Amino acid sequence: MTTPSTPTQYLIRGASLLGQGAEDLLVRDGVVAAVGGAAVGEASADAVTVDAAGLVALPGMVDLHTHLREPGREDAETVETGSRAAALGGFTAVHAMANSSPVADTAGVVEQVYRLGLASGWVEVRPVGAVTVGLRGERLAELGAMAESPASVRVFSDDGICVSDPVLMRRALEYVKAFDGVIAQHAQEPRLTEGAQMNEGDVSAVLGLTGWPAVAEESIIARDVLLAQHVGSRLHVCHVSTAGSVEIIRWAKARGIDVTAEVTPHHLLLTDELVRSYDPVYKVNPPLRTADDVTALREALADGTIDVVGTDHAPHPSEHKECEWAQAAMGMTGLETALSVVQHTMVETGLLDWEGFARVTSVTPARIGRLAHQGRPLAAGEPANLVLVDPAARWTVDPSTMATKGRNSPFRGLELPGSVRATFLAGHATVLDGRLATPRTAAPEAGREAPAWSI
Amino acid sequence: MKHLLSTQDLSAGNALRLLDVAEEMAAVGEREIKKLPALRGRTVVNLFFEDSTRTRISFEAAAKRLSADVINFAAKGSSVSKGESLKDTAQTLEAMSADAVVIRHPASGAPARLAASGWIDAAVVNAGDGTHEHPTQALLDAFTLRRHWAGVAGAASPGTDLTGMKVLIVGDVLHSRVARSNVWLLTTLGAEVLLAGPPTLLPVGVGAWPCTVFYDLDDALAERPDAVMMLRLQAERMNAAFFPSLREYSRRWGFDDGRLALLDTLGLDDTVIMHPGPMNRGLEISSAAADSPRSTVLAQVRNGVSVRMAALYLLLAGDPHDEQDQQRHRHDRQSDDPDLIPEGRTP
């Protein structure tokens, strides 16, 4: 194990750890060197002092669900721009979804994405491997090769497309047990959602847009939790969007099934009423649902039925949104708004405290993705992946100023609480004073087999 | 009124005003010289992304009777079929100084998108969008119904609404923009609306509509409607398992000769039969019903020109910065909730 040396020491003064008491933190050599009274004493004379009075220190956020678009759609996003957005949003690790072009279904593609992430240096980029070749749902991709590659893939998903064939899903769930992988399912019964444009309900009835019934999601989740139980595998359900899905997952967990679930920030705040504008910025898969669903999702995230927040950050070039609803691409950006939306919907509503926030945005996603060095406690000796948040800040979302190439933020114009003041990736400040600082330069040995992220 | 996009956001006041103006336009249509100079020098573009000769010529006649210049832009065979986006088409029309764009589009919401996009400054008239709305069809239906209803009461049509009238809409409500526009407009004007159709062709969420829903047409007819509006059935719906066969559909949901006779048996002497056209004779409506004295099919076509003249006149004739109308724009039935959270953003 090697440690790339980060020359700068940071002495963080008076940060509220997980929203609790204010403490000093010394960040040195990629780790939290000292916490509390010892920090000042151990800091060297040239340590950079960060005044964190009034700020909350949290473990760096880990996103299980990011679309970085590279390779193939560099006009929409690149690993560089997407990881800049992630750092600004308070993330220290993101999982890059497999629906690139070519699809990340071989060791070669996942390794390429992984190395692009290392070269960018803003955030840890963990590729997600495709479950099936070309996302076509016909035969398994080489899951083992991806797992053994330098990218060490542990999360596999055909996200964007459901692994709807029950036999294929069963085999995938079984197969990844060999390397402690997890299948992240995009739950969408394809026949029930042919041509679907929005949540099926009162609003779709009025707008004349083809409905996307909740049962299309729920029936797949029900099947998959039973499959996971049957074969004794772990299952991760992407972007849960309905109250019914929550009930099924709650039932599955009560039965001891090894299932985890994710919710996006936009499903915690927005409803299908917004579709009345026909503005495709609100077009997303799964679709925005009803206020009752939003309430159920918040409660589920608070009580642990839903384990994590995943952004499903999905940037699109403007021409894919500046068109008729039916022609528009599905997806919303989310990396730079996730923290604020979750603070707004979960923390300020009293459903989660900051420790709970850290659990759903960092600790549990790191555990699901098997990232041992992410989502760690804020304690001496732990890897310094952390973020400083000003919870009292208010800001108005302006997509044109964002680091992501995508301008398709459904939160534009909305005033949200909370801003990221600093992000530390393995002890290196990628964000300082709320602005991008410098990327963490790839260590000289990054080209070797040992992943540079091992600290 | 800056645009005419849907009947759902049309207030009763604006709807009645439009129908009253349409009465004056209808009077002009009976003159020897059917032309008015009101829109001289204005340009109306008929932007049709979907074939519909009937609707297009109706709008064309309306615009020409008001002396507007008309440009017909059929998307087929134009740059649009070569992949040009709605945005580029709109900007082209803007560069050509179109004052109004009458748009027919297969995608629900395309006219609303055009109106809200900022790509174009022209007034936008929805001439049918996907399975969303077809507001001028509903307005001409309401115009036809109002004349009939006033006639039954022995009154003059202008200024009156449809209070007390019972209108039954039958068929494929799920895919019908005509049905949606009529449900909102007719209820806004005070009518009671009944829907009848196979459960597969009624939208999930229809329960929230201000209508009574019947799965059996004869049960609905027993409610003694004053008008029965038959919707066009697209035969290809059968392929998606919405109903087993055209014969079964026709038997259960078609307005056949037996049901025509039933109106007499029920003593519904003043009940009219409507159809937006084009009709599938022998499928959703029998020839005897379509051609009976109860049928308003041709009156609907005739009234279409008057109603579209009224719409174009009200949108284009006046000062485009008509503040009064904008204040009235929101629908009467929507509550003035002082909630500061934007709709669709849960607090």
Place this chain on the structure above:
Amino acid sequence: MTVPAQESGPHKRVVLAEADIDRALTRIAHEILEANKGSRDLVLLGIPRRGFPLAQRLAQKIAAVDPTVDPDLITGQLDVTMYRDDLRRHPTRSPLATQLPPSGIDDKVVVLVDDVLYSGRTVRAALDALADLGRPRTVRLAVLVDRGHRELPIRADHVGKNLPTSSRESVRVHLAEIDLIGGSAVNEVVIEDRV
């Protein structure tokens, strides 16, 4: 919120009272019969809104002189809204009904009736509207008030009262058929300062 009553403003003066209006209309009715050498082929078309009740009143007075005349059969309304040259300068106005007498206007002597003659643009629009409806033998113009400031080469044949005005003033005609002021129907012509 209270709306201040218009007529209580300080700058209002009555220039024709009810009796003055009636006298003026009687005189105009006689002039029309004299100019036409009788009631033959006469059609009175009022321009909405206040021209129409004035046309009705004139027809009544003509019928009082010539009992063979049925006032309803020689009176009509001519809406000119869609012929105006200033449509774009105002919020959209709803057109009102045009109703011709059963005999039509072809080869008739049409007397256009309006309350106030000002720029002449309304009359210009009325002449255009008339041309789309038929071909009268003669068209004449009768107005209750001519306040000057013509912008077109148009003059009235029969004038109730010539009123020299400044363009800062506005002339308002109130007729009992249409205008209720303070709950009671009034007949008067007033001059107000424009605010």
